[in-house]
Structure formats: structure tokens, C-alpha cells
Amino acid sequence: MTSWLLLSLAIITFFNRYAFFSTTVRYTPGPGVRKFLSYSSFAVLTAIWAPLVFNFSPTEGVGTAGLDYLLATLLAAVLTIARVRSILVVLLSTACFFSLRFWFF
Amino acid sequence: MSASNMQHLRQGIVATIPLAVAVLPWGILTGALAIQTGFSFWAAQLMSLLVFAGAAQLSAMTLMAGGAGAPAVMSSVFVISSRHLLYSIVFRQHVLQLPWRWRVALAFVLTDEMFAISEAHTREHNEFSPVFALASGLTFYVVWNFATLLGIVAGDAMSNLEQLGLDFAIVATFVAMTFTDLFKRPVLVAVLVSGALAVVLQHWLAESYIIVAALAGMVSAYCVDVILGSDND
Numbered sequence: 001m002t003s004w005l006l007l008s009l010a011i012i013t014f015f016n017r018y019a020f021f022s023t024t025v026r027y028t029p030g031p032g033v034r035k036f037l038s039y040s041s042f043a044v045l046t047a048i049w050a051p052l053v054f055n056f057s058p059t060e061g062v063g064t065a066g067l068d069y070l071l072a073t074l075l076a077a078v079l080t081i082a083r084v085r086s087i088l089v090v091l092l093s094t095a096c097f098f099s100l101r102f103w104f105f
Numbered sequence: 106m107s108a109s110n111m112q113h114l115r116q117g118i119v120a121t122i123p124l125a126v127a128v129l130p131w132g133i134l135t136g137a138l139a140i141q142t143g144f145s146f147w148a149a150q151l152m153s154l155l156v157f158a159g160a161a162q163l164s165a166m167t168l169m170a171g172g173a174g175a176p177a178v179m180s181s182v183f184v185i186s187s188r189h190l191l192y193s194i195v196f197r198q199h200v201l202q203l204p205w206r207w208r209v210a211l212a213f214v215l216t217d218e219m220f221a222i223s224e225a226h227t228r229e230h231n232e233f234s235p236v237f238a239l240a241s242g243l244t245f246y247v248v249w250n251f252a253t254l255l256g257i258v259a260g261d262a263m264s265n266l267e268q269l270g271l272d273f274a275i276v277a278t279f280v281a282m283t284f285t286d287l288f289k290r291p292v293l294v295a296v297l298v299s300g301a302l303a304v305v306l307q308h309w310l311a312e313s314y315i316i317v318a319a320l321a322g323m324v325s326a327y328c329v330d331v332i333l334g335s336d337n338d
Contacts, residue, residue, distance in 0.1 A: 003148070005179075006148060006151060006152055006155065008175070009152070009155075010155035010156050012179060012183050013157065013158045013161060016189040016190050017186075017192070017213065017215040018193065018208070018209065018212035018213075019190055019193050020190070020193035020197040021193055021197065021200050021201075021212045022208075023205075029197070034198075035331075036323055036327045037195050037323075039291060039292065039322065039327065039330075040191055040192075040195050040323055041225075042296055042299075042322070043296075043319040043321075043322030043326065044188060044191065044192075044220075044221075044315065044316075044319040045217075045282060045283050046279070046283055046295070046296045046319075046322065047300065047302070047315045048303075049300075050300035050303050050304050051304050051307045051314070052273075052275060054300075056304050056307070062304065068270070069270075069276070072276075073276055076277045076281060076284075077280055077284055080284035080287075081287060089280070089281040090274065090277045090278050090281055093277045093280075094123070094273060094277050097270065097277070098270070101270055
């Protein structure tokens with residue numbers, strides 16, 4: 001492990017984060033791009049959480065990480081759609097998850 | 106500091122705690138893996154202090170342990186952390202008028218979690234709060250580095266932590282943040298397309314499935330918005 005490699009990795013991750021914070025970049029997103037970007041958080045967050053609950057292999061198709069994950073995710077989804085406050089959604093569905101996990105699975 | 110900034114500071118810390126707890130096992134794993142890969146104590150901790158990107162750090166160490174050269178490690182880290190470019194462009198309009206010190210600090214602690222929490226806060230209040238975002242990012246930074254330290258000094262004693270299921274807190278938080286607007290047609294499409302693609306692509310694109318699936322979801326949502334409009338009416 002060389003320290004220059006560590007430093008290079010730090011520069012790479014910082015570059016990706018700071019790139020559009022820089023005033024030397026002259027780009028201003030137009031209305032179309034802003035509309036496109038307004039869907040970024042929905043898309044990225046789903047792309048992060050969905051593979052924690054569901055998995056896929058070409059031989060076995062789609063599976064889940066377990067019934068505890070699936071049921072607790074369904075509860076979180078139903079509570080959110082029913083307009084329960086997000087902090088309560090997180091607490092209730094996480095409590096449901098660990099109850100299922102330690103008592104049933 | 107004004108009363109409203111104090112409030113944002115507190116809210117930013119509180120909102121981040123469930124996600125910070127959820128990544129504890131991965132932070133511990135990162136520290137433990139660094140020692141196994143042959144890092145010194147300081148190099149292992151410095152990696153979390155300077156690089157501060159979980160998936161990229163884990164991938165870099167796995168590659169190094171397998172004997173990969175620096176170009177392979179660097180390109181892998183670039184691809185994995187490329188989704189931060191997306192967060193950077195989304196936040197650009199909010200941070201451009203801030204002094205450079207604020208922009209550097211916010212960029213340094215810009216993670217999936219900080220982006221998610223700040224975006225939700227901005228949508229709810231119709232205003233971006235740099236204090237909230239920085240509080241969220243720094244909370245995550247402190248917890249991530251604390252977890253790395255735990256992994257460095259006690260990694261062997263804490264095996265199997267990732268099987269505890271703490272990652273469910275990520276699922277719960279992200280579902281709570283995205284399903285609020287599911288009644289909007291483009292949001293529904295973004296969620297369905299990016300979720301399905303991420304699940305399937307993870308098998309083939311270990312490093313880039315998140316950004317590829319997310320971009321496909323965004324393109325689909327944009328097309329639906331332009332063609333059909335943003336509301337179900």
C-alpha cells in the first residue's frame with residue numbers, strides 16, 4: 001500500500017463530489033435538464049435499496065433476501081403511501097423487521 | 106449561530122442517525138478488511154478519513170488484495186463514485202452562491218445518505234439548508250470513521266455483523282423518502298425502472314449498476330413527464 005495511491009483515490013472521490021460545485025465550471029442546467037435531474041433522488045435511492053431486498057440470478061430468477069425483508073419493506077411502503085410521518089415509518093418498519101427476524105426467522 | 110440554523114443542525118444530525126447506524130457493520134468491515142489487506146493502522150484509518158466512500162473503499166481493497174495494479178484500482182473507484190457527479194450537479198444550484206469553504210466542506214461529506222436526507226429536507230421545506238446538509242454529512246463522517254476504527258482494532262471479534270440485518274434501516278429510510286410521491290406518474294416510473302434494473306444488473310455490473318439503473322430510471326421518468334405530464338389526472 002503506497003500513500004500516493006491512497007491520495008489518488010481521495011482526489012478521485014473528491015473530484016466526483018466537487019466537480020459541479022466549482023465556479024470555474026460554467027454549465028447552468030436548463031429547464032429540461034432540471035426536470036430530468038428532479039427525478040435523480042427517487043431513481044438513485046431505489047437503485048440502492050431494491051437490491052438489498054431483491055436479488056437476481058440468471059439461473060434462479062428473482063428472489064428475496066428473506067421474508068423478514070420483504071414483509072417489513074411492504075409495511076414501510078404501505079405506511080408511506082398512507083402518509084404516516086417518515087420517522088414513524090422508519091421506526092415501525094424497522095421494529096417489524098427485527099421482531100420478525102428474531103422471533104420467526 | 107441563529108436559532109433556525111441551530112434547529113437545522115439538530116435536525117440534520119437526528120435525520121442521519123438511522124442511516125449512520127445502518128452502515129456501522131460496513132464501516133467495521135472496511136476497517137477489518139484494510140488490516141487484512143496489509144494496511145497499517147494509520148493507512149486504514151486515513152482511507153476512511155480521506156476517501157470516505159464505503160463501496161469504493163471496499164472494492165479498492167478487494168482489488169488490491171487480489172494483486173490488481175493502481176490503474177485498475179483507480180478506475181474502479183472512479184466508476185463506483187461516479188454517482189456523486191450526479192449529486193454534485195443536482196446540488197449545484199443550491200451551493201454556487203456559497204463561499205468556497207462551504208462548497209469544499211459540503212462536497213467532502215457528500216454521500217448517498219447526505220444527498221438523500223438533504224434532498225428530502227429541501228423538498229419538504231422548498232429551500233436548501235447548507236447547515237442541515239453539513240450536519241448530516243459530518244454526522245455520517247464521524248460515525249463512518251468511528252466504525253472503521255472499531256474494525257481496525259477489533260475486526261476479528263466482530264465478524265458476521267453484516268448478517269445482523271442492520272441494512273434494513275437503509276431500506277426503510279429510502280422507501281419512506283421515495284414512496285411519498287409515488288402517486289406522480291414519472292416518480293412511479295423512475296422507481297419501477299431503476300429498482301428492477303438495479304436488481305437485475307447487480308449480477309453483471311458489480312461496480313456501476315446503481316448509476317446505470319438510476320440514469321435509466323431518470324430517462325424513463327423524464328420521457329413520461331414530457332409525453333404524459335407529471336400528475337395522474
